[in-house]
Amino acid sequence: MNDQTSYLDYNASAPLRPAVAEAMKNTMLLAGNPSSVHTYGRFARKQIDDARDLVATTVGADPTKLVFTSGGTEANNLALAGAGRTIRLVSGIEHDSVLAAAPEAVHIPVDQAGVVNTAALDELLAKQNEPALVSVMMANNETGVIQPLTEVISIAHNHNALVHCDAVQALGKLAIDMASLEIDLMTLSAHKIGGPKGIGALALRSNVEIEAQLVGGGQEGRRRAGTENVAAAVGFAEACVEIKKNENEIDRMLHLRNRFEELLRNQASNIEIFGHESPRLVNTCCLRLPGRTSETQVIALDLAGIAVSAGAACSSGKVTSSHVLTAMGVSPSAANESIRVSLGWATTENEIEHAADAWLELYNQTEDRPRRTTE
Amino acid sequence: MTSTDDLKLPIYLDYQSTTPTDPRVLKAMLPYFFDKPGNPHSQTHSYGREAQDAVEAARAQIAAIIGSDAREVIFTSGATESNNLALKGAAQFYGNEKRRIITTTTEHKCVIESCRNLGSNGYDIVFLPVEKSGLIDLNRLAAEITNDTLLVSVMAAHNEIGVIQQIASIGDLCRRNGVLFHTDSAQAVGKIPINVNTMNIDLMSISGHKMYGPKGIGALYVRHRPRVRLNAQIDGGGQERSLRSGTLPTPLCVGLGAACQIASDELVQEAQRIGDLRDCLYEGIAERLPDVTVNGDLNHRLPGNLNLSFADLDCETIMSALPDIAISSGSACTSNSIEPSYVIRALGLSEEIARSSFRFGIGRFTTKAEIDYVIERLTDEVVSLRARGTTHRTVAR
Incomplete structure (x- = not known):
């Protein structure tokens, strides 16, 4: 044995990375709801805003358009349901949370090497009567195959389609620059990079908006209701710091x-x-x-x-x-x-x-x- | 004069907004942070199975405090998600059969918004007014129940005014009429006894961070017998019996379980102690100040809640004069906005009363010394503000 x-x-x-656990442990014992106006609330608000800046900067996203969610699955659901596009095209190798959130979606074929067929995407988009949402992951969770996003985005944008990219597995293993890639909506998850489970994010390009799916208080810029998970956001940011440092x-x-x-x-x-x-x-x-x-x-x-x-x-x-x-x-x-x-x-x-x-x-x-x- | 030497300022009296995580809860969580990786849905190795065992033990702890079966507890990211899932999930599943949902005007924003959302999708939503006490009139509720009524949603204990509804009677009424009963128990579980079976509750939302557990975790109780069906709101890997997809955050689940365990062990003594502190706070203020009103029924109320209005004083004026006391003017979700509490208005009280209402939230770590300090500071400040004539009339306008 x-x-x-x-x-x-x-x-x-x-x-979990030890630095992340340390950062979270300290936050966890503090009271403070980021929506409260007193000292404790303002401190929690600052923590969540700082975390948002750090996560956004790591991937070239706009901090004012980064929505914290409970994880990658929720972010994918929010992107697919909230982007306001009825016609959706997703690759056949997407994560279950993308496939299940868009059960009627047109599937973009992939080749034997695990790469999305961009010529097929172009043809499929040409057939649509209205602007669509295209969802192609940055890298596959099972094979690790990196997808030709630059090409996917250029084709999609030619057809006025929005592009959602599930970058959950790519984070920490590839340099990501959302702005220069011109990704419209991008999903991130903390626990795949040594951050905590229970937090993820959906980053929106500056000119892109979504409709909230979880409704209630006006948190996250009215894009996602619910008391912010401050300690997890702090942990997510710390994990981003760690991947940059290393x-x-x-x-x-x-x-x-x-x-x-x-x-x-x-x-x-x-x-x-x-x-x-x-x-x-x-x-x-x-x-x-x-x-x-x-x-x-x-x-x-x-x-x-x-x-x-x-x-x-x-x-x-x-x-x-x-x-x-x-x-x-x-x-x-x-x-x-x-x-x-x-x-x-x-x-x-x-x-x-x-x-x-x-x-x-x-x-x-x-x-x-x-x-x-x-x- | 109260000695402030031992007091940590500002004094935290906002326990209905959020509670600090109990150090014992954190202690239970830490092993799952530091040396236990593993996705609880990975069945192919011991790490995953160990995480799953921890999640299931936590689920059983939650079930125990509400008297349910563990299989009836679904983990979510918090009470907002639980409320969204319960209301939209049931409405979507049963929408072809019944389309009326009855709720109250004083529910938490996430219940109100979920209902409005359904309303704009063709559901028939009834917002039942409450009495001046904050309690609902059961006869008025009964009168609204029609053959088309699918669900009644009434908050168990109120986040702003602490009022505890007659949950068992509402549950009984619903059961007799074949209507589902959902209750947002974010403020109630762990504070007052709740039993889903004796109270005939079909769906119940639970929050971690309102009961000394972590933020980012909650649960939804979903009755098995007779079975309540829901449409999932987050789809994907099919976790949580396909009602809620997404990797479960093992440490947070463990934390919620530990919080429930501690709460059920200590509920009776803690409710007594906190209730005494609340009474002491109220009496201390009322003895020293004239023109103080209690908003909401004082008898049917969470032990840790007090909601007061001070005549002629705007709450923002008082709050800015008291930076050493962390209290709030209403629910945290809306406290960034300056609109007066819709809850206080719904009690039939004037905008002035609403503008001058405060919520004091007392909890597990509140001490008698803190309460004494607050009584003295607050009453001195109110007396001096009133003497200077600094009222909301001059400040707010």
């Missing part, structure tokens, strides 16, 4: 991910790494081992103290094959042989090697693996 553990499920949720994390994650894939490939020549031919997030590896189900792989790794997932966490309780891989043309049986390994700010080389060892142990028990000539 191995005492070592490796947490390699950062795309589901990243551990820009070398990106190189480190890339090195570790590549090392992991190299360790596997050295022995397992028959594995398939989805999206490897495309630009990918530095931390994500979605791989398939022919002949072994996802379930077998995650259980074997779990027993060895290694946390990975068989797809997105939200649906990982269910035994349905990944809609992301299916959209890329992967057969359901092949999709059911794939796992997602995702690492992050606290991952060590040791954890990577431990995980590779454990996976290879399972691999070497797989009967139909290709025999090495040296054996």
